[in-house]
Amino acid sequence: MRTHFIAIGGSAMHNLAIALHEKGYQVTGSDDAVFEPSKTRLEKRGLLPEELGWFPEKITSDIDSVILGMHAKADNPELLKAQELGLKIFSYPEFLYEQSKNKTRVVIGGSHGKTTITSMILHVMHYHGINVDYMVGAQLEGFDTMVHLTEENDFIVLEGDEYLSSPMDRRPKFHLYQPNIALISGIAWDHINVFPTYENYVEQFEIFIQKITNGGILVYNEDDAEVKRVAEAATNPIRKIPYTTPNYTVENGITLLETPEGNMPIEIFGAHNLNNLAGAKWICQNMGVDEADFYEAISSFKGASKRLEKIAENKNNVAYKDFAHSPSKVAATTKAVKEQYPDRKLIACLELHTYSSLNAEFLKEYEGALDAADVAVVFYSPDAVKIKQLEEVTYDQIAKSFNREDLIIYTNPAAFKEYLFHLKFDTEKIALLLMSSGNYGGLNFDEVKTLL
Missing domain, CATH: 3.90.190.20 (Mur ligase, C-terminal domain)
Structure with a gap:
């Protein structure tokens, strides 16, 4: 498969390019600026564009798919050439869905905590040697890339961002994934340049819930009044699992989490992170990891990059x-x-x-x-x-x-x-x-x- 990236240097885009390269795809790309760490990581794999800028001549009829980054504008010369040739053009989330439509899709949404919860889930899976596909918004300890795609893994864990999909596709990214298992961590008005009113912003999460497949699962933060209201109001045929912040204490700068086996010291701290942990536990249990195994793994989780x-x-x-x-x-x-x-x-x-x-x-x-x-x-x-x-x-x-x-x-x-x-x-x-x-x-x- 030959895939071309328009704006390959983005944080998410270059990770997807690397993931496809490692999957065996023939990957090319362009950008008008590529910064670190994208530059070095692309260069290491021979994917860094030889010259900065947009080159319509790179777009040929033998390209199977073009992936369009948020950085690219609607009048991008390469995009116009791809449209002229009638090539398949995907936004980043559209392409991820194409790669995962035959898998069990686990999508973590929310105004806050989604990167941390996704990271927790992946840490637990990695700890227990369970291989899953994934896309997460931060570099994680023990993981080479922020995107991993295979043919064989049963699950894919996706961080579900509510921001727009591409310059051409104004739908929020998480509307495109159609989760089998979904989580909403919190709703607090954000991205006001796209969602001008609070009501308009909340509506995106209502739509997200409607996108859960029939018979799917919604795990939701009951401590957040808006999340609770939106989740309980949903009428589509799904199973709903609420979670709340677990009991914990802080002694001499160490956070102790209350578990059925007693108080357990953990590396992370703060009520919001303990709340995230409770959500991650329910997701992991629905992915086949029992409670005791979850606690064993999560005790060594140090947090996602740039998060506390x-x-x-x-x-x-x-x-x-x-x-x-x-x-x-x-x-x-x-x-x-x-x-x-x-x-x-x-x-x-x-x-x-x-x-x-x-x-x-x-x-x-x-x-x-x-x-x-x-x-x-x-x-x-x-x-x-x-x-x-x-x-x-x-x-x-x-x-x-x-x-x-x-x-x-x-x-x-x-x-x-x-x-x-x-x-x-x-x-x-x-x-x-x-x-x-x-x-x-x-x-x-x-x-x-x-x-x-």
């Missing part, structure tokens, strides 16, 4: 980075770190980086999100606002939205870095939490390690 990832620690201080950016994620992550280190000064630094977080109307959703922190810091770049062609967000708007009088706000990357480098790690007990899907205007996280 410890970057430095010494006797008195600890530093974490986290991908949290939406209000619900920021609140959950901040509370988790404070609960884990109650005797340390929690300095929580949030970068407003996404379309939603830099939207003046959406900012009010952040009220109270940093309340668990002893010191709350917000960084945003006015340049990023201009690049995204959004209305200017003012210092006063941010201060008012978070509704915290002692909020510290930075707009200059150098000033924010100077603030970090003058924290008193030598005389105080500090837990530093860096929350962003960006890098604070160029912060090198390796340099943060030298502070402790």
Whole structure:
């Protein structure tokens, strides 16, 4: 099979390209920019385009399928040539469905926690030597790629993103997978540039439930009132399994999970992560892993990349980075770190980086999100606002939205870095939490390690 990728350099796209290459497909691709780690990983397998740019002459009639990335525009020269030749053109999720339509599809959806839950499931399967196909949104320890496809595996585990499928296909990705087993972890308004109202956003999850195959299973987070309402209102012929946050305690910085065999120490922490664990347990049980075997495996799970990832620690201080950016994620992550280190000064630094977080109307959703922190810091770049062609967000708007009088706000990357480098790690007990899907205007996280 010959497959061509338009925008092969994307995080998801290059992983799919590698997965197909390893499956024996003939893979080619183009992009106008390829960054690390995609560049090195593609180069290692001989898949890196020789030249950057779009080349319609690459599109020939012997190509079996063209896969279109989100980065590509509707007027892309290679896309236009593919359309002219009448080639099969797939969005990323459409192609994944084609690869998995004869398998049992397990789809993990939700506004937050889906990467972590998918990672937990894959960790348990890997631990017990159960081979499954998968697609996950983070690099996992013990896994070479974020996508793995075979002919022989019975199950495929898919992280079900609610964002758009492609420039041509405006359907959310998770609407295309038609799960046999599905999970919804939480619903909290996000992607407001695509879903302008809360009701419109919630509707995408209602449709997702309708897409579950007849006789399929929905595992849902009963602690989330909106998830509970949407799940219980669904009338299609499926089995519904609710889950809640399990009992746990924290002793001397170690989280102990209550299990039928007694309290078990685990590597992850925070109520939101224990809630994720409960959802993952039900999914694994429906994939044939019993409860005792799940607990044995999950005790060694250290978390997904960039999700509450410890970057430095010494006797008195600890530093974490986290991908949290939406209000619900920021609140959950901040509370988790404070609960884990109650005797340390929690300095929580949030970068407003996404379309939603830099939207003046959406900012009010952040009220109270940093309340668990002893010191709350917000960084945003006015340049990023201009690049995204959004209305200017003012210092006063941010201060008012978070509704915290002692909020510290930075707009200059150098000033924010100077603030970090003058924290008193030598005389105080500090837990530093860096929350962003960006890098604070160029912060090198390796340099943060030298502070402790």
